[in-house]
Amino acid sequence: MNLELPNLSKSSWVLLLIVLLCTAGLVNLYSISQLTGLGAFKKQIIWVLAGLLTMVVINYLRPLTLKRYSFAFYLGLLVLLALIFVFGKTVSGSRSWFQIGPVSLQPSEFIKIGIIMVLANYYGSDMAAKENYSPAELLRPIALLLLPAAAVIAQPDMGTAITILLIGSSIILLLGISRKALLRIIIIVLISVIPVWHLLIKDYQKERIYSFMDTSSDPFGISYNSIQSQIAIGSGMGYGKGFSLGSQSNLNFLPAHHTDFAFSVIGEEWGFRGSVFILLLYFSIILFILNTATSLDDRFGMIACFGIAAMFFWHAVINIAMVTGLMPIIGTPLFFISYGGSSTLTAFIGVGIVLCLRGK
Amino acid sequence: MELLKRRLTIALSLTVLFFAIFSARLFYLQIYKGEEYRGFSERNVLRVLDLPAPRGRVFDRNGEKILYNKPSFNIRVFPKEITDAEGLAKKLAEIVNVPEKQLLKKLRKIASLKNFYPVTIAKDISREQLLLLEKNKETLESVFLELGHKRFYPHGEAAAVFLGYTGTADPEEVKTHRRIKAGTQVGKTGVEKIFDNELRGINGLQYIMVNAHGKVISDSLATLLPTRKNREMVQGKDIHLTIDAELQKTANDALGNENGAIVVMDVRNGEILVMVSRPSYRPEHISKGLSTEKRKRRKKKEHFSLLNRSTEGTYPPGSVLKIITAFALLQEKTANPESSVYCPGYYLINGKRLNCWREEGHGHMNLHQAIVESCDVYFYKLSLKLGVDGLYPYLKKFGLGERTGIALPEKPGLSPSKAWKRKHLKEPWYAGETAMLAIGQGYVTTTPLQVNVMTAAIANGGSIVKPKIRKTEEKTAPRITGAAQKLDAKSVSFLKKALFDAVNAHRGTGIYARSKITSVSGKTGTAQVVSAQVESTQKRFQDHAWFTSYAPSDSAEIAVTVLVENGGSGSVAAAPIAKKIIETHFRLKKERGESRIAKSE
Numbered sequence: 001m002n003l004e005l006p007n008l009s010k011s012s013w014v015l016l017l018i019v020l021l022c023t024a025g026l027v028n029l030y031s032i033s034q035l036t037g038l039g040a041f042k043k044q045i046i047w048v049l050a051g052l053l054t055m056v057v058i059n060y061l062r063p064l065t066l067k068r069y070s071f072a073f074y075l076g077l078l079v080l081l082a083l084i085f086v087f088g089k090t091v092s093g094s095r096s097w098f099q100i101g102p103v104s105l106q107p108s109e110f111i112k113i114g115i116i117m118v119l120a121n122y123y124g125s126d127m128a129a130k131e132n133y134s135p136a137e138l139l140r141p142i143a144l145l146l147l148p149a150a151a152v153i154a155q156p157d158m159g160t161a162i163t164i165l166l167i168g169s170s171i172i173l174l175l176g177i178s179r180k181a182l183l184r185i186i187i188i189v190l191i192s193v194i195p196v197w198h199l200l201i202k203d204y205q206k207e208r209i210y211s212f213m214d215t216s217s218d219p220f221g222i223s224y225n226s227i228q229s230q231i232a233i234g235s236g237m238g239y240g241k242g243f244s245l246g247s248q249s250n251l252n253f254l255p256a257h258h259t260d261f262a263f264s265v266i267g268e269e270w271g272f273r274g275s276v277f278i279l280l281l282y283f284s285i286i287l288f289i290l291n292t293a294t295s296l297d298d299r300f301g302m303i304a305c306f307g308i309a310a311m312f313f314w315h316a317v318i319n320i321a322m323v324t325g326l327m328p329i330i331g332t333p334l335f336f337i338s339y340g341g342s343s344t345l346t347a348f349i350g351v352g353i354v355l356c357l358r359g360k
Numbered sequence: 361m362e363l364l365k366r367r368l369t370i371a372l373s374l375t376v377l378f379f380a381i382f383s384a385r386l387f388y389l390q391i392y393k394g395e396e397y398r399g400f401s402e403r404n405v406l407r408v409l410d411l412p413a414p415r416g417r418v419f420d421r422n423g424e425k426i427l428y429n430k431p432s433f434n435i436r437v438f439p440k441e442i443t444d445a446e447g448l449a450k451k452l453a454e455i456v457n458v459p460e461k462q463l464l465k466k467l468r469k470i471a472s473l474k475n476f477y478p479v480t481i482a483k484d485i486s487r488e489q490l491l492l493l494e495k496n497k498e499t500l501e502s503v504f505l506e507l508g509h510k511r512f513y514p515h516g517e518a519a520a521v522f523l524g525y526t527g528t529a530d531p532e533e534v535k536t537h538r539r540i541k542a543g544t545q546v547g548k549t550g551v552e553k554i555f556d557n558e559l560r561g562i563n564g565l566q567y568i569m570v571n572a573h574g575k576v577i578s579d580s581l582a583t584l585l586p587t588r589k590n591r592e593m594v595q596g597k598d599i600h601l602t603i604d605a606e607l608q609k610t611a612n613d614a615l616g617n618e619n620g621a622i623v624v625m626d627v628r629n630g631e632i633l634v635m636v637s638r639p640s641y642r643p644e645h646i647s648k649g650l651s652t653e654k655r656k657r658r659k660k661k662e663h664f665s666l667l668n669r670s671t672e673g674t675y676p677p678g679s680v681l682k683i684i685t686a687f688a689l690l691q692e693k694t695a696n697p698e699s700s701v702y703c704p705g706y707y708l709i710n711g712k713r714l715n716c717w718r719e720e721g722h723g724h725m726n727l728h729q730a731i732v733e734s735c736d737v738y739f740y741k742l743s744l745k746l747g748v749d750g751l752y753p754y755l756k757k758f759g760l761g762e763r764t765g766i767a768l769p770e771k772p773g774l775s776p777s778k779a780w781k782r783k784h785l786k787e788p789w790y791a792g793e794t795a796m797l798a799i800g801q802g803y804v805t806t807t808p809l810q811v812n813v814m815t816a817a818i819a820n821g822g823s824i825v826k827p828k829i830r831k832t833e834e835k836t837a838p839r840i841t842g843a844a845q846k847l848d849a850k851s852v853s854f855l856k857k858a859l860f861d862a863v864n865a866h867r868g869t870g871i872y873a874r875s876k877i878t879s880v881s882g883k884t885g886t887a888q889v890v891s892a893q894v895e896s897t898q899k900r901f902q903d904h905a906w907f908t909s910y911a912p913s914d915s916a917e918i919a920v921t922v923l924v925e926n927g928g929s930g931s932v933a934a935a936p937i938a939k940k941i942i943e944t945h946f947r948l949k950k951e952r953g954e955s956r957i958a959k960s961e
């Protein structure tokens with residue numbers, strides 16, 4: 001299959017997609033402001049502007065600069081992740097935030113880019129090119145992935161940790177992995193499941209998994225969120241209830257409707273039409289990035305682009321599967337749609353890198 | 361490179377595939393099921409009812425129900441149904457006997473909850489209230505009745521402290537236990553708490569739909585949300601205890617109006633037959649609802665009636681401790697049965713005078729006589745030869761200062777030693793304190809259960825048994841808990857003779873426990889509450905009365921320990937109570953045996 005999408009060949013197309021998505025996200029935040037106030041809406045405008053600026057700046061960098069500083073970028077973020085245990089702010093049970101004046105930042109979002117870049121750099125040279133990699137050759141990249149993942153698990157922030165692991169694993173799979181190595185990894189994972197389950201997974205997270213598997217086990221709060229989200233989306237029907245008319249969203253039946261459940265609000269207020277449109281925009285961006293990856297001639301750029309595509313992909317898959325009731329609730333934002341400074345910036349940095357690598 | 365490009369193509373197709381999956385899912389939710397979900401959200405029809413599971417019942421050793429459930433009616437309301445809080449408060453106030461203002465505040469708070477779960481307004485309403493509610497049915501549409509289960513205690517106060525009570529789960533409990541949800545009834549004290557996991561059961565769950573007027577239109581969401589299933593409630597498990605309800609009642613009555621504790625144990629296997637703690641409370645008053653705060657306050661009160669004095673009350677043991685002192689003297693060869701001491705009624709240590717309880721003195725005493733007549737001077741003098749570090753290991757050997765391991769909240773009491781005093785009081789140990797310890801005064805404290813276990817060890821020939829309250833299936837054979845805990849047979853049989861004479865000999869201190877029905881052995885104790893001789897008629901300064909005993913003397917079956925708080929002398933206040941319990945036990949045994957024979961015929 002060769003998906004050459006001529007329409008997407010120009011960078012201006014992806015800019016249009018992003019502007020459309022961000023606008024939808026802002027409209028969405030505005031529509032639920034009667035409940036939460038305009039604070040989130042206003043802040044998100046600033047984040048989007050800051051993001052656009054960052055993206056443009058990165059766009060004008062030379063690809064070689066990106067490559068050269070990838071390890072330093074990764075290392076810096078790793079240090080920040082460590083510092084969080086000293087200076088971090090705890091929000092709803094997770095110590096994931098730095099508070100700097102009115103701004104709070106979440107290094108665990110940015111580390112996704114760090115991991116992508118450091119892995120791309122590691123495998124980027126043509127000398128490293130191979131069909132498959134043996135277990136010994138995978139040791140270092142896996143360590144580069146697990147180090148930050150472990151720090152995020154310790155915060156504890158399972159949702160982010162899962163996306164980090166998925167992004168890293170996707171890159172490793174892209175590069176190829178010998179059957180022997182794959183088998184070993186599977187065995188190690190299986191063996192470590194039991195201690196991880198007992199030591200690392202918090203009770204409330206177990207509750208979520210239980211409640212997903214046996215949906216009638218807990219009415220008081222957990223699968224409740226999932227069912228409310230499904231009601232919200234389903235009740236949007238074909239054309240939606242209209243701007244700011246979502247009763248589910250505005251009567252506060254929906255939890256975290258400005259962050260993790262933002263897509264449910266769109267589903268309710270804009271219906272099938274609106275939600276599929278957003279879905280289309282979102283997956284078009286992913287296709288654009290993947291398309292960019294195939295069009296590049298150097299390994300570093302290809303791997304980096306693929307990693308960023310994987311980041312968008314997994315965020316979308318987890319978030320939408322979660323709000324449509326196909327998966328347990330794992331707190332993961334939908335880039336450009338969900339409110340949140342760190343995730344918005346991360347998304348813009350990602351696109352900026354793609355544009356930079358793509359060249360003008 | 362080409363390989364990477366090939367793999368990238370796979371990623372492209374995966375992306376398209378997931379786009380298709382999600383579009384299909386959205387189509388299913390919004391188009392295929394859309395209308396149903398729309399109805400759902402518009403009418404806010406989703407309600408979740410929890411159906412309280414009845415807790416398990418508790419039986420005594422003879423299969424008598426000592427704790428079970430009676431139906432009760434609770435008034436509940438769905439937060440979303442409260443449209444007119446003022447009106448509702450006005451109408452409900454006179455029915456539930458709560459000031460209108462207070463009720464209104466509560467209803468407003470409930471109404472602000474944005475969820476689908478009902479909240480209880482009034483628990484266990486009376487028949488009259490039920491009738492009133494039925495009469496005003498039309499105007500009270502938003503509230504509904506829940507058929508609940510309230511705990512019923514047929515023996516009331518007699519076993520209340522031991523059995524404990526239930527209450528709504530604290531937020532803390534909800535957080536730490538997966539199975540406990542907000543609003544669940546959980547055991548708060550005693551047996552209810554210890555066996556809570558088994559007794560509790562699992563509440564049922566029912567998803568219902570209501571129409572715009574709050575009326576149920578369907579009790580199943582099966583058509584709309586196929587993954588949502590109602591859940592059947594699971595009744596709690598029944599528990600069989602070793603308690604003898606009738607004997608418990610006898611013991612409770614025998615205490616009269618006094619405060620204190622009574623423990624009766626089968627010395628052969630550690631089964632607890634009676635565990636009385638007084639003051640008690642009326643269980644029905646508490647189970648109606650006692651907040652955490654109130655419970656704390658009650659526990660703090662002077663007569664903290666929620667405390668199980670048998671296991672959580674620590675008292676100086678007084679002369680009952682002489683059993684251990686005598687044992688230690690014999691084992692350490694500090695004394696032999698013939699060692700004689702002259703008791704003039706007092707003993708001087710470093711010029712300080714320690715009195716014997718008998719002011720005129722006991723004259724010449726050997727060890728046997730010293731136990732029978734409870735001579736203090738004998739133990740003062742010889743314990744000084746033994747020293748506190750000679751005595752301490754025996755306190756431990758008999759289990760004092762450590763939890764017995766019963767499945768109830770328990771205090772360890774205190775067995776003092778030189779090391780303990782240095783560590784905790786930062787002071788050296790004084791000789792006078794050894795003498796005090798030898799007669800069970802000073803720092804030493806014990807729970808009535810510990811004294812009972814100690815007595816049982818003598819009664820059963822030297823085994824420290826682990827007390828238990830739960831009846832097990834296997835035939836309960838005498839349990840010997842390891843050779844290390846087996847006490848020296850010779851010393852034990854010496855003590856058995858002394859304890860028999862303490863009740864049955866002419867000058868014994870326990871003569872009020874002497875029985876014609878069976879042979880009783882025992883030891884009295886009169887523990888001072890205040891060290892100085894406070895001339896006071898105030899009840900709370902009076903001595904604690906102890907009597908610990910077993911019967912029959914030669915082949916013991918039960919050990920009975922009685923503690924009467926501020927009861928005065930052990931021989932007068934406590935011994936007769938033990939006698940009554942022992943006699944009742946053997947009378948009941950005979951009657952039950954006869955009725956069993958009659959049945960089998």
